Amino acid sequence: MALASPPIADAAQAQALTLLEHVALIDGHNDMPYVLRLDAAAKGDVAAYDLGRVHAETDTDIPRMRAGRLAGQFFAAYVPPNQKNPAGFALAQIALMREVTARHADVFRPGLAADDVAAAKAEGKIALFMTIENGSAVDGELDALDAYYGLGVRLMTLCHNGTHDWCDSATDAPRHNGLSSFGKAVIGRMNRLGMVVDLAHVAPKAMHDVLDVTTAPVVWSHSNAFSLCDHPRNVPDDVLDRVAGNGGVVMATFVPDFISQASRDWHRPAKDQYGKTPDGLDYKAAEAEIVRKSGPRPKATLAEYCDHLDYLAQRIGHDHVGIGSDFFGGAVPEGLEDVSTFPNVIAELLRRGWSEANLAKLASGNMLRVMRAVEQAAG
Template identity: 45%
Template sequence: MTNGSLTRARELLAAHPVVDGHNDLPMALREQVRYDLAARDIAADQSAHLHTDIPRLRAGGVGAQFWSVYVPASLAGDSAVSATLEQIDAVRALTARYPRDLRPARTADDMEAARADGRIASLMGAEGGHSIHNSLATLRALYRLGVRYMTLTHNDSLAWADSATDEPRADGLSAFGEEVVREMNRLGMLVDLSHVAASTMRDALRVSEAPVLFSHSSSRAVCDHPRNIPDDVLADLPRNGGVAMATFVPKFVRRDAAEWWEAASAHLAARGLEMFDTAEEAVEARRAYEAEHPPPRVTAADVADHLDHMREVAGIDHLGVGGDYDGMPFGPTGLEDVSGYPNLVAELLGRGWSEAELAKLTWQNAVRVLRGAEETAHRLADRAPSTATLAELDG
């Protein structure tokens, strides 16, 4: 990577900023300071605590962010719904506190307007179908509150959708799971297939009438991890029109990083802690383990390897990026925080990616997919809201 390629990368991002598919800042704020935004003022440098703040978003050329309103799968039923509402409230509080930099967005036109206004379009995605407690009415309520994608599962399988990292319960999507997808299509909410089992991916692609999204998943052929996307699914994206947004989580990028992660996770679990915890005790314990057992050095070039392969299989019109910042303990070298996107763009420029291709990767594809969901909803406007229940469809 040369200074010239970095300069070109920054110029390109000024014209075609990054739409990042997934950032867990709201959960980090919940865990660290119980949403006390004054205690984590992201108008200033928060690099001691977070991957994300406004100065670094600006430095990274981020023009639109899907903020994850994730809640852990350990929260079930109404508790999961309430916590999701609290996450939505936190995103609204962020956009209200920083109006010169963050602009609420619900549509593709809103994204374009924010870019024209020099602000960062702030959208929301719910991470895990447990957030709706098997209720299509709750799904509709989340949409009305501004949620524009829902990841069908998180790490645990649901009665109606199987996760990539749990035992199957539904053999992909159950009948109710298919109805969830259809109702999301009717609303204009993107179906997010990160975290789900390959069987769920294939079922959703079969059922969905709108383009789907992988908000933060990379290539399984490059790194054999169940959280990544198999080639047959990537190859089906052009038919659907969807977008796969490569993620930066080291254990999804390289196999040796995944093996280190498993050992570190076991070490922390023995102490009652988790790798994804952002609380001070967990962070200190993880750093102590890293000091004694240095992790493999994953780099922006390794992420670019995924994008090269994904472009070959799915085509340039079906790629994006979803860093998963503040939802992972640390990022690759060069992509340690949200300021690192120019390093990835510079790496891809060095590999011969054209500026037109990079504009699709960073901005155009994601905007097109959201617009596609809106157009599908318009086409389905005469379809009545579904009143189906899990018990009715799945017995």
């Protein structure tokens, strides 16, 4: 499979590639470890999967990561909602990521601190940062966070699509009116360890609760602007208006239903009131019925994605935006088909008049500032 081509071969594309020669590029979220775990042939076997070849069936592999000019990648140890052994599942995914780093040591440098991004770029490598997606992995034990940190985890997304024992999800019924007292203790421990708090997937009330108690900047590793697309996974304006005061970063995501209102509306018949697929639904059959009634699914586009970046930059400032693809082997927007296409974002924003200084902040400067602040607040 050939690598994805830029949507328009023009001066902006050339300028984007030149810029990324000296500016590091960070992607805040990618679910490749879960894709590898679910692969029918590899079944979690890193050697069998072979990240060194192009995987036409999905979106992430080493050749296309290099083509995308990545210098830092946050890979997630995703824990499914209602997983019966969340800590064990998280540990298995951490072990998988550690094997990826070891097996491909010529490509990946372990990412443990902000400075590892510049070091990786200087070496011609990619800093691989491990995260946990779904704080259910704490499994009721604050000390689990210390163990995860010791294994190299540097960011945790507080929940996923389901509310759990201490955090309300944006896509599930609330149980805690935001964050429970234990949840607030989790934030305190993460702050002391120097682990980045990630509010993607979190209910708005819980976002506010975190912003009330955190002593360090936070991120939304893969979320867009609710005002442009009303999916509950996106960030509402009243929360956005607190981001600059916290020093945090919203990393806009490529998920079509979080970018395009048309795509979001098309999918509504197959989603519950919280914007997720109901348990037990035959999703393929439901989508086929939507196609029969409403026609093909509307495509999200690179231009619509950059509309979110424009909105975020205008609302919260250029110091508080980043990129968090959330590639997971699923639907993708036109122009953002796989990890080789990150330069397309830079090129489109150049066409819109973004300065190279602001693009450098978007590409990595803002996330690196957050990471350093989190590191300095630890202790």
